[in-house]
Amino acid sequence: MNTSTTAKVTIDPDYRIGTIDPRLYGSFVEHLGRCVYGGVYEPGHATADANCFRRDVLELVRELNIPITRYPGGNFVSGYNWEDGIGPKTQRPARLDLAWRTTETNQFGLDDFITWCKAANTAPLMAINLGTRGPEQARDIVEYCNHPGGSLWSDRRVANGYRQPHQIKTWCLGNEMDGPWQIGAKTADEYGRAACEAAKLMKWVDPTIELVACGSSSSGMATFPQWDATVLTHTYPHVEYISLHTYYNNSNNQKPLPAFLAQSLDMDAQIGAVIATADFVQAKLRSPKSMMLSFDEWNVWKNLAEPNKPVEPWAIAPSQVQDVYTMEDALLVGAMLITLLRHADRVKIACIAQLVNVIAPIMTETGGRCWRQTIFWPLLHASKFGRGEALQVIVDSPTYELPDHRPIPVLETMATREDGTLTIFAVNKGAEALPLEIDLRAAGATRVIEHIVLDHADLKAANTAAQPTRVVPHNQDQTRLEGGRLQTQLNRYSWNVVRLATIGQ
Numbered sequence: 001m002n003t004s005t006t007a008k009v010t011i012d013p014d015y016r017i018g019t020i021d022p023r024l025y026g027s028f029v030e031h032l033g034r035c036v037y038g039g040v041y042e043p044g045h046a047t048a049d050a051n052c053f054r055r056d057v058l059e060l061v062r063e064l065n066i067p068i069t070r071y072p073g074g075n076f077v078s079g080y081n082w083e084d085g086i087g088p089k090t091q092r093p094a095r096l097d098l099a100w101r102t103t104e105t106n107q108f109g110l111d112d113f114i115t116w117c118k119a120a121n122t123a124p125l126m127a128i129n130l131g132t133r134g135p136e137q138a139r140d141i142v143e144y145c146n147h148p149g150g151s152l153w154s155d156r157r158v159a160n161g162y163r164q165p166h167q168i169k170t171w172c173l174g175n176e177m178d179g180p181w182q183i184g185a186k187t188a189d190e191y192g193r194a195a196c197e198a199a200k201l202m203k204w205v206d207p208t209i210e211l212v213a214c215g216s217s218s219s220g221m222a223t224f225p226q227w228d229a230t231v232l233t234h235t236y237p238h239v240e241y242i243s244l245h246t247y248y249n250n251s252n253n254q255k256p257l258p259a260f261l262a263q264s265l266d267m268d269a270q271i272g273a274v275i276a277t278a279d280f281v282q283a284k285l286r287s288p289k290s291m292m293l294s295f296d297e298w299n300v301w302k303n304l305a306e307p308n309k310p311v312e313p314w315a316i317a318p319s320q321v322q323d324v325y326t327m328e329d330a331l332l333v334g335a336m337l338i339t340l341l342r343h344a345d346r347v348k349i350a351c352i353a354q355l356v357n358v359i360a361p362i363m364t365e366t367g368g369r370c371w372r373q374t375i376f377w378p379l380l381h382a383s384k385f386g387r388g389e390a391l392q393v394i395v396d397s398p399t400y401e402l403p404d405h406r407p408i409p410v411l412e413t414m415a416t417r418e419d420g421t422l423t424i425f426a427v428n429k430g431a432e433a434l435p436l437e438i439d440l441r442a443a444g445a446t447r448v449i450e451h452i453v454l455d456h457a458d459l460k461a462a463n464t465a466a467q468p469t470r471v472v473p474h475n476q477d478q479t480r481l482e483g484g485r486l487q488t489q490l491n492r493y494s495w496n497v498v499r500l501a502t503i504g505q
Helices: 055-064 075-079 110-120 135-146 152-159 189-206 226-238 255-263 266-283 327-342 375-383
Strands: 007-019 026-028 067-073 095-097 102-104 123-128 171-172 210-212 241-248 290-301 347-353 362-364 370-372 389-394 399-401 407-409 411-418 422-428 435-441 447-455 478-484 485-490 496-502
Touching: 007 152, 007 411, 007 422, 026 290, 055 110, 055 362, 055 370, 055 375, 055 435, 067 110, 067 347, 110 123, 110 135, 123 135, 135 152, 135 189, 171 189, 189 210, 189 226, 210 226, 210 370, 210 407, 226 241, 226 266, 241 266, 241 347, 255 327, 266 327, 290 327, 327 347, 327 375, 327 422, 327 496, 375 447, 375 496, 422 435, 447 478, 447 485, 485 496
Parallel strands: 007 435, 026 067, 026 347, 067 123, 123 171, 171 210, 210 241, 241 290, 290 347
Antiparallel strands: 007 389, 095 102, 362 370, 389 411, 399 407, 411 422, 422 496, 435 485, 447 496, 478 485
């Protein structure tokens, strides 16, 4: 345990974790609350384009450089008929959504989402319904989306105005099927068999696609990780990924801040457990293939323990789960991004849930403004600078202890390298400024490009429509590089991005 007040880090680019898949910075659009209606799609809005997409929202999504977006759910997908959202909008039926007890108008559907993806410079991660539906409907949606033409469903797509196939590469086989809250919830064997047959049919239609099997909906489930082992035993030859979900909350500020910020270590342990489970199944099946991970739902969900149903049942796009994020929430989101990077060799897809209005980095007013929440900033920085290779870092950090006597490092950090630029991400979880020394002699660092800091004197500070820039990043000019050693100070409770040029740049 480091009892000093200084954190020390060593970075050698020859010690790599793996190549970072850009899809690590994905997001999620579900038909929940105002994520779709009033979020990405709003007819009549001053910025709406010809497709009724909010251009102000599109600008912020493009700024985040989201490489992949999961759709349409989430709990919503387990009762969803994808056919309801295609064709002329005047002929699309309204349906009761039992997942969130709202009315779904289907004015925004599959084809609309694909069109929006192209406008947002993102790729679709399409989830299929394995709650109320099965392999036949899974086959049909792949035919509709990816088959060139000359068949029932591909010709229906062409008739709907989309002559070229959507060419959706990656698909989720259902959502959280182990949860009793899920429409059509199943046992691991029931789901594993259904997912296996759906996967076979989907790949027989299009052998080029990748599939994500539904893992445990959280590490807190009583069946974790046995669910994952059983599901993978059924599906291992047919899928490329197993999914993980996690949300951390601090409802009514019941958790002390040190415990709240330490939750990224639980995320790290969850990833490790799923990797171990997948590798066990690989060994049991004697498969040459290593299973990759898709962490396709993660975030801070501030009121996770509280009801999130609308006040008025069966309303259309009511305000649901509209968490207002604070500075302290941004710190945990930053630490979770660092955790994902730490496992870049196995976690290839990750989706912050969600993208707009619903536990989201982007907020809007229906008919009005949009703005960046505090968690927008660490996601932006990681997506923009956390590309290339993830590097091993040797960390000697001061620690603090929680009531369960776990030592928690004050410093959470990771490093990446791309095109001659070394980037260091760091979160100071401590109440005091943290001196930091980094040995970069092996990295060939030549100069500091910039040191970006996100912090605020008030940890409960948030951005709102009235104050959209209350919490924004700024530059720190005191970071020095001499003789291959970097010295700086991380402000109390801060998210940091230090970028350095290396030899040849």
